[in-house]
């Protein structure tokens with residue numbers, strides 16, 4: 001899982017485009033093959049040939065994808081899982097009952113659901129903080145806090161959390177900082193260099209970028225007992241990413257930088273277009289100078305503000321859902337980070353307990369022609385008017 005030695009100091013986009021210059025040594029194929037075997041034969045001395053034992057423990061194609069991610073994240077090791085949630089579950093499984101964890105009150109709802117379950121069933125102590133309050137995190141920290149989990153920007157309000165400041169707060173009490181950087185992949189945010197101990201991404205999203213696999217990754221700043229425990233949990237839970245998905249992921253990551261740059265440019269243009277629109281109350285996008293977290297975002301997202309933004313439409317929940325129903329270019333589907341643009345009424349997706357505003361539409365902006373995307377939202381807004 002460690003980075004292979006490189007003679008040249010290549011930039012991350014080159015490393016991604018060439019999947020770490022992977023080439024089949026026998027045939028010269030410039031695209032790596034897929035390893036689908038579920039078990040691996042030992043040699044005549046009954047020793048492992050290349051460290052691989054059994055599919056549930058890991059696979060050469062998955063290892064290759066991990067090598068690319070580890071290089072982009074600058075991690076000691078990166079571990080791929082079959083979904084973002086299975087990576088999240090593995091990390092939280094390392095906590096003991098009674099441990100104290102801190103998370104934002106509005107974040108990816110599946111993660112919050114899991115933490116609430118651990119709170120009810122295992123006595124995990126959970127404190128949520130308000131990411132709109134600059135002292136929110138500080139006020140929830142305790143001397144015995146074990147893990148701080150943050151997202152930046154947070155989903156789906158796109159509040160920006162200062163990662164270096166969060167790392168300092170966590171480390172002062174000996175806690176670990178884990179950051180969900182699904183919407184701010186290493187193209188734009190150097191999460192571990194900013195001080196996080198663990199960088200998490202749903203690889204389903206930007207890393208893969210084509211809406212055709214689910215995956216998750218945990219990148220660790222350091223080797224050590226936590227990494228070993230997560231690795232063991234992944235083996236025992238059987239949650240490792242399979243070879244075929246890993247191969248698609250490698251293919252997707254070849255264009256990660258191009259896709260992210262284009263999505264960021266498109267999203268900024270859409271945000272600027274609708275910022276003062278008569279049918280839109282507010283646009284939530286850290287790339288806008290008026291966004292309260294813009295300065296921090298500009299400091300820690302150096303390669304673009306990404307393709308995620310939300311529109312608070314003027315009107316109620318029914319009108320907002322109508323806009324999502326009436327789009328013809330944006331797909332009315334959940335998820336994010338693909339080449340195709342998606343729109344969703346987030347409160348419907350999250351359910352009745354959601355704290356998300358009922359007039360909020362979340363956009364995942366893809367790589368299409370931005371004029372088509374703007375025209376599409378315009379016509380849907382127009383059609384939804386009472």
Ligand SMILES: Cc1ncc(COP(=O)(O)O)c(C=O)c1O
Nearest residue numbers: 083084085108155182202204215
């Ligand atoms: C920010 C964020 N984190 C985590 C997840 C969970 O990832 P997955 O759906 O791959 O399990 C998602 C999925 O939507 C997400 O958007």
